[in-house]
Amino acid sequence: MDLRQHNLHVYNTLTRTREKFAPLDPPRVGMYVCGPTVYGDAHIGHAKSYVSFDVIVRYLRYLGYRVTYVQNITDVGHLTDDADEGEDKVERKAKAERVHPMAVAEMYTRRYFEDMDRLNVLRPDISPRASGHIIEQIELVKRLLAAGHAYEAGGSVYFDVASWPKYGRLSGRTVDQMQAGARVEVSAEKRAPADFALWKRAEPGHIMQWPSPWGMGFPGWHLECSAMSMKYLGESFDIHGGGIENQFPHHEDEIAQAEAATGKPFVRYWLHNNMVTVNGQKMGKSLGNFITLRKAFDKWGPMVLRYFILQSHYRSPLDFSDGALASASQGYVRLARDIMSIRKAAMAPSEGPADTTVVQTIEAVRSRFLEAMHDDFNTSIALSVLFELVTEGKLLAAKATVSQASLQMMSDAINELGGDVLGFSWGREGAKSSLRPLSELRTDEVESFRLMVNLMIQFRNALRQRKLFDLADMMRAGLEHELGIVFEDTPEGTKWRFK
Numbered sequence: 001m002d003l004r005q006h007n008l009h010v011y012n013t014l015t016r017t018r019e020k021f022a023p024l025d026p027p028r029v030g031m032y033v034c035g036p037t038v039y040g041d042a043h044i045g046h047a048k049s050y051v052s053f054d055v056i057v058r059y060l061r062y063l064g065y066r067v068t069y070v071q072n073i074t075d076v077g078h079l080t081d082d083a084d085e086g087e088d089k090v091e092r093k094a095k096a097e098r099v100h101p102m103a104v105a106e107m108y109t110r111r112y113f114e115d116m117d118r119l120n121v122l123r124p125d126i127s128p129r130a131s132g133h134i135i136e137q138i139e140l141v142k143r144l145l146a147a148g149h150a151y152e153a154g155g156s157v158y159f160d161v162a163s164w165p166k167y168g169r170l171s172g173r174t175v176d177q178m179q180a181g182a183r184v185e186v187s188a189e190k191r192a193p194a195d196f197a198l199w200k201r202a203e204p205g206h207i208m209q210w211p212s213p214w215g216m217g218f219p220g221w222h223l224e225c226s227a228m229s230m231k232y233l234g235e236s237f238d239i240h241g242g243g244i245e246n247q248f249p250h251h252e253d254e255i256a257q258a259e260a261a262t263g264k265p266f267v268r269y270w271l272h273n274n275m276v277t278v279n280g281q282k283m284g285k286s287l288g289n290f291i292t293l294r295k296a297f298d299k300w301g302p303m304v305l306r307y308f309i310l311q312s313h314y315r316s317p318l319d320f321s322d323g324a325l326a327s328a329s330q331g332y333v334r335l336a337r338d339i340m341s342i343r344k345a346a347m348a349p350s351e352g353p354a355d356t357t358v359v360q361t362i363e364a365v366r367s368r369f370l371e372a373m374h375d376d377f378n379t380s381i382a383l384s385v386l387f388e389l390v391t392e393g394k395l396l397a398a399k400a401t402v403s404q405a406s407l408q409m410m411s412d413a414i415n416e417l418g419g420d421v422l423g424f425s426w427g428r429e430g431a432k433s434s435l436r437p438l439s440e441l442r443t444d445e446v447e448s449f450r451l452m453v454n455l456m457i458q459f460r461n462a463l464r465q466r467k468l469f470d471l472a473d474m475m476r477a478g479l480e481h482e483l484g485i486v487f488e489d490t491p492e493g494t495k496w497r498f499k
């Protein structure tokens with residue numbers, strides 16, 4: 001596809017300005033987003049981050065860019081304490097469950113992708129694992145040592161922040177401020193408290209360890225992102241994304257490691273998405289307000305969550321509360337229902353070309369949608385423009401003299417903006433069935449569903465008692481064929497399951 005003319009501006013955290021988007025080597029775009037540390041199920045904070053970057057990738061592709069999207073999987077080196085101390089998060093979980101750390105990483109990696117699939121988040125082109133790139137990470141440490149930006153101390157290697165005057169450019173912190181905030185007592189090996197670990201010596205009992213020129217050890221968490229992004233996207237690339245909470249120290253350290261080693265600018269545009277709060281409070285396991293995606297899906301369904309996230313801008317904080325989700329649910333259900341009614345109307349045969357006013361309406365709405373997206377991916381406005389388009393479509397579908405071509409054009413435009421760009425699954429694939437997938441039902445709906453199926457079982461039993469076997473069989477076949485519900489007659493009575 002040709003690259004569209006566009007006026008996309010993005011907010012670059014590095015320069016603190018909105019800049020016109022101009023990649024290094026168009027139409028190619030290299031984009032890296034920090035991925036999850038796989039020691040537990042993904043939560044609603046992950047959904048905000050990865051849905052936001054999913055829309056950014058979708059939109060860049062929509063404009064005609066050939067995006068290579070890399071998102072890492074952290075399976076080693078992320079410690080419980082950001083100050084290079086504490087336990088490895090994956091290893092701690094593995095010890096608690098008495099399994100190998102790689103089993104923990106594998107299980108939660110799979111569950112992470114399952115959750116993202118349900119949110120209709122496109123999979124990255126490359127999902128590199130930190131443990132699979134130890135050689136590249138060791139090579140990067142060697143380069144930093146050779147360039148005089150790192151030093152070894154007792155089998156660990158640290159980045160020498162004093163050797164890199166640009167340190168602090170992204171987060172806007174000075175080294176003095178950082179030193180004041182650091183805990184000096186935990187960093188006896190470091191020359192200065194702001195120095196950070198590139199490679200850590202493995203203490204006795206540490207499972208995830210590899211041989212290195214400095215002895216057995218493991219990479220510091222920040223190192224993997226510099227090493228793996230440069231391996232797949234080159235030493236300079238276009239976009240690096242991540243959560244605002246990772247600006248410091250994680251992203252600051254990534255820049256220092258990469259630029260001190262290569263002497264080249266690392267990333268052109270730094271995009272940071274804001275955090276999720278729960279009822280106005282920070283979310284945390286210890287605070288008791290921690291919401292996993294699986295729990296949120298059970299209650300609201302993945303598409304309602306996607307809709308809720310896209311209602312606000314990615315750089316704004318998002319407050320998660322039952323009330324806010326309930327209204328998002330209403331909004332989404334209305335939108336989905338209206339889209340279904342337009343699609344249904346578009347299937348009715350009716351002659352004639354598309355009405356020119358319909359063509360004009362779609363053009364006008366599309367240009368306002370693009371304008372919103374060009375304003376640093378303002379999905380909040382883009383969604384409201386989509387609502388207007390659906391309202392127009394509904395009015396059109398209600399007309400007695402509308403051509404099928406007009407309705408089809410309307411339906412295609414909705415799929416293009418709402419499905420391809422915003423990533424809602426009532427896009428093209430949703431056209432196969434007008435039913436909401438059962439996996440998307442809320443808990444209370446699942447309960448009603450169960451009651452209904454149990455009533456049908458009782459009704460079928462009554463038919464069989466009256467020897468009306470043909471009717472009983474008809475009911476059984478119909479449920480299996482239409483809804484995928486299978487009845488099984490057992491000595492304990494009739495059980496049901498999904499096909």
Ligand SMILES: [Zn+2]
Pocket residue numbers: 033034035225250
């Ligand atoms: Zn990272």
